Amino acid sequence: MSCGQRLMQDLRAAGHRVTPQRLVILESVSHARDHTSAQQVFEQARRRLPGLHPATVYRTLQTLQAAGMVDLHTDGGQSLRFSLRDPRHPHAHLICRSCGREMELDRELLTPLVKSVHRRAGFQLDAQHLTLTGLCSRCSR
Secondary structure, rough: HHEEEEHHHHHHHOOOOOOHHHHHHHHHHHHHOOOEHHHHHHHHEEEHOOOOHHHHHHHHHHHHHHOOEEEEEEOOOOOOEEEEEEOOOOOEEEEEEOOOOOOEHHHHHHHHHHHHHHHHHHOOOOOOEEEEEEEEOOOOO
16 A cells, blocks of 8 residues: 555545545655655645645644644744654653753653653643753753
């Protein structure tokens, strides 16, 4: 099964119509090497759909995020980036708000926090793709 076919199935399974725009945008996110900005998604998708409007990309990315197919990643508040959600590889990011250094954190380290928040506040954290900001070891000295 091709990537496009799998993504179409996932889109339908999430309860969404498959439109050419949604599929091209989803494929653009899927084929990105790393977390990608909405502008980068737009530029990539526009190569295949020349009449694509930037607002369509932003709305579609929001829809895909709400459907749990795309993760939103913020790099310390300056920009938003997106990646295809991979349930086999949940992870968190640590981003230094001083130097911008980014590190990946094994999500298992967050399990006690997730359980504690649920126990104390009755709130179920979505730690599938989490970004935490602070100071790295170099900047905190």
